[in-house]
Amino acid sequence: MRKAALVTLIVAMLCLTSGLAMAETVQFINVSPGFGVGFTKPTGVEVNWQTGVYNFEVQTGPLSGTYGGFCVDPAGATTSPATNYSIIPIPTTGNYFYAAYLLNKYYTLPPTSTNAAAIQSAIWEFMFETAGTYDITADNFFMRNNSTLATQAQGYIADALANAAGTNLDGFYLAVSPNATDYFNKEYQDFIFKAPEPMTMILFGLGLIGLAAIRREK
DSSP states (O other): OOHHHHHHHHHHHHHHHHTOOEEEEEEEEEEEEEEEEEEEOTTSOEEEEEEEEEEEEEOSSTTOEEEEEEEOSSSOOOSSOEEEEEEEEOOSSTTHHHHHHHHHHHHTSOOOHHHHHHHHHHHHHHHHOSSSSOOTTSSSSEEESOHHHHHHHHHHHHHHHHHOTTOOOTTEEEEEOTTOSSSSSSSSOOEEEEOOHHHHHHHHHHHHHHHHHHHHHO
């Protein structure tokens, strides 16, 4: 491998594992499992959102691959590849650690549409509620006309409030939409996902090995 190409690859790997964003291409695929659910946004606008596992492809960069994650942004998805997404380790600020906890929780559940929709609804409640009580049926962001799903989602909210503190965020990433400066409500929606744990360590290890190889060439 030529030195310039090797340096480029190593910088990409080390930047990703050290928390620096890389501009990548991301394409939304679909929401599955899941189904449409009615919500009212803090602005009072009623929406019917596809609610469940958001499947998308990271088409470039060290974490290229297809992932199933959850939406953490009220902006719309695009079915065309969107360039300049930032793939970053999940922020420790805001309610992202609740979202990470619930993403991990979903992995322990049967992969049904109801479980996926309930987890996504709970994540949206944490991300979008402005009143601070995290009641999926009340306040400024709430679910409409699905009491059974709301009860299940509220149970996941209570679980996260009780147990999310101290969640290990290693391997969790946020795909941030183009032109985002605050990770929220920009051109396209943002996704939270988890890369296989060995992948994170492999990226970091390859970066270190490459740096050692460059030092030997000098």
